[in-house]
Amino acid sequence: DQQVKQNSPSLSVQEGRISILNCDYTNSMFDYFLWYKKYPAEGPTFLISISSIKDKNEDGRFTVFLNKSAKHLSLHIVPSQPGDSAVYFCAASARIGTASKLTFGTGTRLQVTL
Amino acid sequence: DGGITQSPKYLFRKEGQNVTLSCEQNLNHDAMYWYRQDPGQGLRLIYYSQIVNDFQKGDIAEGYSVSREKKESFPLTVTSAQKNPTAFYLCASTSAGELFFGEGSRLTVL
Numbered sequence: 001d002q003q004v005k006q007n008s009p010s011l012s013v014q015e016g017r018i019s020i021l022n023c024d025y026t027n028s029m030f031d032y033f034l035w036y037k038k039y040p041a042e043g044p045t046f047l048i049s050i051s052s053i054k055d056k057n058e059d060g061r062f063t064v065f066l067n068k069s070a071k072h073l074s075l076h077i078v079p080s081q082p083g084d085s086a087v088y089f090c091a092a093s094a095r096i097g098t099a100s101k102l103t104f105g106t107g108t109r110l111q112v113t114l
Numbered sequence: 115d116g117g118i119t120q121s122p123k124y125l126f127r128k129e130g131q132n133v134t135l136s137c138e139q140n141l142n143h144d145a146m147y148w149y150r151q152d153p154g155q156g157l158r159l160i161y162y163s164q165i166v167n168d169f170q171k172g173d174i175a176e177g178y179s180v181s182r183e184k185k186e187s188f189p190l191t192v193t194s195a196q197k198n199p200t201a202f203y204l205c206a207s208t209s210a211g212e213l214f215f216g217e218g219s220r221l222t223v224l
């Protein structure tokens with residue numbers, strides 16, 4: 001059973017516009033969420049995280065929103081740039097610091113077009 | 115530069131052969147992990163180690179083995195018992211929850 005779901009396998013956005021990547025989870029014990037970005041043939045790199053005590057976390061062009069009641073989080077990238085084209089993984093865990101319990105989504109491939 | 119080094123980047127193996135993937139980190143992280151990535155699937159945890167000389171099975175440990183004799187090193191052996199070994203393998207380490215990944219190793223079984 002997929003506890004972390006990214007229902008959109010791909011997304012295409014024009015340069016300069018907003019990219020919104022979505023992630024849903026089913027386990028109510030999850031209280032720490034992360035987004036990773038991955039280029040082909042490379043390891044994922046950490047992008048941004050949020051704990052369940054917050055509903056928003058912002059870092060430059062990247063903002064993550066958490067809706068606990070809906071068990072939904074989203075990553076907003078604005079403005080989108082061609083270098084943002086990559087696969088984005090959502091991940092969740094039941095406690096900060098327990099990387100061994102991270103559950104990853106299946107990823108969303110973002111394509112930023114000129 | 116601090117980081118995680120995986121080798122080899124690409125590896126081909128015949129069916130029935132064991133193969134060992136190397137993972138070395140100089141980040142002084144205690145915990146290290148091995149993940150597998152398959153098309154259309156998220157990263158799945160194979161094995162992890164919280165400390166030297168100790169390791170635990172992840173969600174898909176069957177057909178794999180690991181060792182953790184040194185803090186810096188966490189090699190993964192893909193044995194002939196692994197039914198579907200062709201995949202992209204990622205090693206990671208952490209000190210505070212956020213994983214730092216290596217560049218990955220792509221294993222293809224011929």
